[in-house]
Amino acid sequence: MSDPISRLDQFRADAPGAPMTSPAEARKRGDQIRRRKRTVVAAGAAAVAAVVAGPIIFLSTGLGDKGIDPAPAPSDSAAVPSTSRSASASASDLSRANLPTEGDLVADEPYPAWVQEQTYDGEGTDPSNDCLTESLADSGALATFRRDFVAKPGDEMADAAGTLNAVVAEFGSADEAEKVRSDLTDAATSCPGVDGAEIAGYLPVEGGVISGGNVDVVTYLPDDPGMNARWEVATAVVSAEDRVLVMTRKRGVQDYVSPTDLQTSAVNAAYRMVGATPSADPSADSTDTGPPAADGLSAVNLIDGSTLPALDRFESSRGWSQYTPAQDVPTIACQKEWLSSLGATAKIASDYRWDADGAMVGQVHMAVLEFSDANAAGAAYNEVMEWQEVCPANKLGVDPQVTALPIDVSADLDAGPKRAARSQATYPGTDGNDSIWFETELVAEYETRLVLVGYAELAGPCPPSTGDKEDPCYQSEQPDSWPDRILAIEKAAVTAGISDLR
Amino acid sequence: MDEDEFDALYHASYRRLCAQLYAMIGDFDEAAECVQEAFARAWAHRRKMSSVDYPEAWVRTTAYRLAVGRWRRKKYAGRAADRAVGVRTEMPAVDESHVALVAALRQLPEAQRQAIVLHHIADLPIHQVAAEVGAPTGTIKARLARGRAALAELLAEGDPGTVWKEA
Incomplete structure (x- = not known):
C-alpha cells in the first residue's frame, strides 16, 4: 500500500508514541525553569x-x-x-x-x-x-x-x-x-x-x-x-x-x-x-594577528575572502567573513612561539571564519612574513616545519595532535614556491561534545618570504569526508570537497602572499 | 492555566504530540523528550498559556523547536547522522509500516514534511497549518500536493507494484 493518505491516516489513528508519563513531572520541571528565570x-x-x-x-x-x-x-x-x-x-x-x-x-x-x-x-x-x-x-x-x-x-x-x-x-x-x-x-x-x-x-x-x-x-x-x-x-x-x-x-x-x-x-x-x-x-597596539605591518607587504599579499571556496558541509548566510580574533590566536595550531620570534622584518595577517547556526565551524588563518634575505627565510621555514612535525604548541590552550607529518606540496600549489610543507593536526572543539577541529597547516617559502596557512574545519569523531569509500570514516551524506577546498585555500593564500615577487 | 487544566491538556495531547513530532523528526525517544520539555515550559509560562488560543499548538511548536535545536547541536558537533539517532531499549516497538512511513517523511524537504504532518497527522485544517508555520494557505496547499506526490513515490519504492496518484 503506497497510498500516502491512508498510511498517514493509519499513523494518526495508531498514534505511536512514548509511554505516558506523569504531568506532575512536567510541572515540577516547569517550576524549576520558572524559579531560575525569576532570579536570573x-x-x-x-x-x-x-x-x-x-x-x-x-x-x-x-x-x-x-x-x-x-x-x-x-x-x-x-x-x-x-x-x-x-x-x-x-x-x-x-x-x-x-x-x-x-x-x-x-x-x-x-x-x-x-x-x-x-x-x-x-x-x-x-x-x-x-x-x-x-x-x-x-x-x-x-x-x-x-x-x-x-x-x-x-x-x-x-x-x-x-x-x-x-x-x-x-x-x-x-x-x-x-x-x-x-x-x-x-x-x-x-x-x-x-x-x-x-x-x-x-x-x-x-x-x-x-x-x-x-x-x-x-x-x-x-x-x-x-x-x-x-x-x-x-x-x-x-x-x-x-x-x-x-x-x-x-x-x-x-x-x-x-x-x-x-x-x-x-x-x-x-x-x-x-x-x-x-x-x-590606536594602531600602536598591534597584535600577533593584528593590523598589517608595512615594509613591502600590503593588502595585496592577503587572501581575498570572496575567493575562498564555500565550506559546503554547513549552510551559512554570510559565507567566509573576515574577523579579528583574540590576541593569542596562533596562525597554525602547532605553532610553538609567536611568529615574531622568527625574526621577520615585516608581517601581515588575516583571519576568516565560517559560521553556521551561530557557531564557528571553519577558520582560515593566514600570515605572510618578509625576511631580510633568503637565508633568513629558509631558516624560518625549517623552524616552522619543525613545529609542524613535533607540534610543541603552547598558544592554543589545548594539545593538538599531529595526524599527518609534513609533506612537500610545492608542485601542487602552481604558484611556484621553492618549498611548501603541508601537515595535519587535530584539537578538541570547545562545545564539550566529541567535535574536533581538523586543521591543515602549510608553510611555503619563496625568495625572502614565507606564507603560513592554518585551515581548520569542525567535525568529529571522523574528519570531513575525503570521498574515499574504503575509508571507515567515509560519510556518504557529506560532500567530498574537503581535499579540494584545502588545496584551493592554500593556492589562494600562497598566490596572494608572493604576488608582488613573481 | 491551573494544575487541573494543565493535566487535562497533558493527558489529552501528550501521546498525540509525541506521534506528530516523531513523524516530523524521525526519532522516537527524542520526540518524547522534547514534548516532555515543551510541556514543562508550558507550565513555566502557565499564566500566558491561559490566553493562548491553541495550547496544544504552542506545545507542538515549542517541542519542534527544541528538537531542531538539539539536531543542530548534534550536526554541528560533527556526529554522523546514525550516531545522533538511537532508539532506547525502554521505548515500545513501533509498527514496521510506521517506521517506513517516517523514513519516507524524513526524505521530504522540511517544509513539505511539516505541512503533511500538521495536516494529515495533527489533523489541522489548512488555514491552521498556514497560521502555525507562518505561510499563506496557497503555499501550504502546494506543499501538501508536492509532498504527497513525493511521499507516494518514496513509499512505492518500498512497496513495488503499487501506484498512487494525487486525486
Missing part, C-alpha cells in the same frame, strides 16, 4: 531584531517593561550616594560621569543611534545581563553605576535594535578588577543564567588604557514559539585600572553578525570609565 533573566525591555533577513515575529508579552530608576539623579556628573546594595561603600571616586554617553556608542547598521533612557546608582532593579548570575556588587565592587540605552525612538528599525546597557564598577585594586573581569568573561561565555545558550562568537577589546577585554556573544532559543528568531546576548567585559565595564546588548537575531559596533563602543566607554581620552594612534 531580565524582565523584558527587549526588542527583537532581524539582523539579516526575514520578518521577525515579536513577543507579545514582556516587551516594553522598563526598569524602575531607584534614584534618578539630577545630572550625569553628580555622584549621588547610592541606595543600592552595590554602591554602599564610600571609598570610591566612581560617579555617573564614568558611564558611557550617547556619543561613545556606535550603532550597528542599519539601526538608529542609541539614546540614553535611564541611569541608576548601583546596578538597577532588574538584571542587566541574562548570562551573568552574579552582580558586580556580589563580586566585591566598591561602587557601581548603570545606564540603559534604547535605539532612537521613532527612527526606522528602532523597534528591532534591542537594548543596550552599561555598568561600571570600581574595585579595591587593579588586580582585583582584572580577576573579576576574567570571571565575568567566563560567565559571559558559558552563560550559566540561560539553559541551552550557545557561543556565537567573540572579539577582543584592547588598546590604550584597557588591561583586558572581550566581547562574547551567545544565542539561545526563545521560550515563545511565536518568535522566529534567537535571542542574542553580546557582553563586553573590560578592565582598566581598578575598574570594570560590563556592556550588554540584547536583541533577536536570525544570523550572527560580528559585534564590531559593541567592540568600538566598549573601547570608548573604557576610556570614559577611567576619565582618559582615547589615543590619536
Whole structure:
C-alpha cells in the first residue's frame, strides 16, 4: 500500500508514541525553569531584531517593561550616594560621569543611534545581563553605576535594535578588577543564567588604557514559539585600572553578525570609565594577528575572502567573513612561539571564519612574513616545519595532535614556491561534545618570504569526508570537497602572499 | 492555566504530540523528550498559556523547536547522522509500516514534511497549518500536493507494484 493518505491516516489513528508519563513531572520541571528565570533573566525591555533577513515575529508579552530608576539623579556628573546594595561603600571616586554617553556608542547598521533612557546608582532593579548570575556588587565592587540605552525612538528599525546597557564598577585594586573581569568573561561565555545558550562568537577589546577585554556573544532559543528568531546576548567585559565595564546588548537575531559596533563602543566607554581620552594612534597596539605591518607587504599579499571556496558541509548566510580574533590566536595550531620570534622584518595577517547556526565551524588563518634575505627565510621555514612535525604548541590552550607529518606540496600549489610543507593536526572543539577541529597547516617559502596557512574545519569523531569509500570514516551524506577546498585555500593564500615577487 | 487544566491538556495531547513530532523528526525517544520539555515550559509560562488560543499548538511548536535545536547541536558537533539517532531499549516497538512511513517523511524537504504532518497527522485544517508555520494557505496547499506526490513515490519504492496518484 503506497497510498500516502491512508498510511498517514493509519499513523494518526495508531498514534505511536512514548509511554505516558506523569504531568506532575512536567510541572515540577516547569517550576524549576520558572524559579531560575525569576532570579536570573531580565524582565523584558527587549526588542527583537532581524539582523539579516526575514520578518521577525515579536513577543507579545514582556516587551516594553522598563526598569524602575531607584534614584534618578539630577545630572550625569553628580555622584549621588547610592541606595543600592552595590554602591554602599564610600571609598570610591566612581560617579555617573564614568558611564558611557550617547556619543561613545556606535550603532550597528542599519539601526538608529542609541539614546540614553535611564541611569541608576548601583546596578538597577532588574538584571542587566541574562548570562551573568552574579552582580558586580556580589563580586566585591566598591561602587557601581548603570545606564540603559534604547535605539532612537521613532527612527526606522528602532523597534528591532534591542537594548543596550552599561555598568561600571570600581574595585579595591587593579588586580582585583582584572580577576573579576576574567570571571565575568567566563560567565559571559558559558552563560550559566540561560539553559541551552550557545557561543556565537567573540572579539577582543584592547588598546590604550584597557588591561583586558572581550566581547562574547551567545544565542539561545526563545521560550515563545511565536518568535522566529534567537535571542542574542553580546557582553563586553573590560578592565582598566581598578575598574570594570560590563556592556550588554540584547536583541533577536536570525544570523550572527560580528559585534564590531559593541567592540568600538566598549573601547570608548573604557576610556570614559577611567576619565582618559582615547589615543590619536590606536594602531600602536598591534597584535600577533593584528593590523598589517608595512615594509613591502600590503593588502595585496592577503587572501581575498570572496575567493575562498564555500565550506559546503554547513549552510551559512554570510559565507567566509573576515574577523579579528583574540590576541593569542596562533596562525597554525602547532605553532610553538609567536611568529615574531622568527625574526621577520615585516608581517601581515588575516583571519576568516565560517559560521553556521551561530557557531564557528571553519577558520582560515593566514600570515605572510618578509625576511631580510633568503637565508633568513629558509631558516624560518625549517623552524616552522619543525613545529609542524613535533607540534610543541603552547598558544592554543589545548594539545593538538599531529595526524599527518609534513609533506612537500610545492608542485601542487602552481604558484611556484621553492618549498611548501603541508601537515595535519587535530584539537578538541570547545562545545564539550566529541567535535574536533581538523586543521591543515602549510608553510611555503619563496625568495625572502614565507606564507603560513592554518585551515581548520569542525567535525568529529571522523574528519570531513575525503570521498574515499574504503575509508571507515567515509560519510556518504557529506560532500567530498574537503581535499579540494584545502588545496584551493592554500593556492589562494600562497598566490596572494608572493604576488608582488613573481 | 491551573494544575487541573494543565493535566487535562497533558493527558489529552501528550501521546498525540509525541506521534506528530516523531513523524516530523524521525526519532522516537527524542520526540518524547522534547514534548516532555515543551510541556514543562508550558507550565513555566502557565499564566500566558491561559490566553493562548491553541495550547496544544504552542506545545507542538515549542517541542519542534527544541528538537531542531538539539539536531543542530548534534550536526554541528560533527556526529554522523546514525550516531545522533538511537532508539532506547525502554521505548515500545513501533509498527514496521510506521517506521517506513517516517523514513519516507524524513526524505521530504522540511517544509513539505511539516505541512503533511500538521495536516494529515495533527489533523489541522489548512488555514491552521498556514497560521502555525507562518505561510499563506496557497503555499501550504502546494506543499501538501508536492509532498504527497513525493511521499507516494518514496513509499512505492518500498512497496513495488503499487501506484498512487494525487486525486
